[in-house]
Amino acid sequence: MKVFVDEDRCCGAGSCVLVAPDVFDQRDEDGVVVLLEDRPADHLHAAVREAAGVCPAAAITLDGTA
Incomplete structure (x- = not known):
């Protein structure tokens, strides 16, 4: 799995950090x-998929083949 974030779309809700803190953080x-x-x-994939799903700005995208 390859994770991409679009910082320009991010609204700073922090949902991703709550769901997958080993993969996402927020700028202070x-x-x-x-x-x-x-x-x-691999053991973080489910949490990352959930984080992408709950992102209100759809700023997280995943490529499962990479």
């Missing part, structure tokens, strides 16, 4: 998503 100054791991370990 504006709350925009920070991708910590673009190729997360």
Whole structure:
């Protein structure tokens, strides 16, 4: 799995950080998503998929083939 984030779309809700804190964080100054791991370990895939699904701005996309 390869994870992509669109910082321009991010609204800083923080849902991704709550669901997958090993993969996502937020910048202190504006709350925009920070991708910590673009190729997360297999055991994190379910949480990353959930994070992408709950993102209100649809700023997280996944490529399951990479």
